[in-house]
Amino acid sequence: MEDGGLMEGLAPLVAALDAAAAAGRPRAFWWRDDDAVRVGPRLCALREVAARHGAPLSLAVIPAGVEAGLLDWCGEEGVDVLQHGVAHANHERHGKSAELGAARPVATIVAECVAARERLARSAAFLPVMVPPWNRMREDLAPALAEAGYRGLSRFGGPPVAGVLLRVDTHVDPIAWRTTRDLHAPEIRAAILAEAMAGEGPVGLLTHHAVHTAAVDAFVAAFVRLVSAHEGAVWRSARDLFGAS
16 A cells, blocks of 8 residues: 555644644553464564554454463563453344343443453553454443452543443444455545544554555554654553553
8 A cells, every 4th residue: 555545644643743733732652463372473463563663552353262372471571461351252142243232131241351361461561451342332331340350441432431330442444344354545544533533542553464455554553653752642552541450
């Protein structure tokens, strides 16, 4: 993809960061990559982009499928680990997919989450933050997760919410999941960025390294490079936002 096309989609981000810099109030950004289970070339390439530009990376890891080497790698690389449900399995008979949805009792879901958490908690990189698969979760689950020792919740869209669980979401997903499963068209990328920058609180970049196309990779690299270089932006790690485990 030509750089001009990428910059066309990034125009609202540039304008908002210019305004933030002029006001002396840099916007905070953070980065969550979902569906991680193992170390592979695509994840290593994503980590290289993050390291090159000094951007903290966090992984939403699926406990049921995680390989031990991934947790060791995260500890060595300084990558924060969040819990991505249990097995990323749908339990809804009707409607949209959800693992932590209304199809099962809260007590059953919490017990499964806590048992799955043990697979991740051995790593010092782990933070007790729940990332619901498909970014969906029954609302009455949050208090029960807090009682079970979880600190935070991260989904897609919305500002940080102070409650029983600290909620810090992601806002910028470059993939057109419902159509091409490739990079959004420039006008859609621009609309996504404009909406994200109009909100308050940290702006979250959401990636899925295992399914990135070359165009998505190019956009992510351009986005991270721009944010890292601009005086109107500052990167925050998941550990900064949610607090140490």
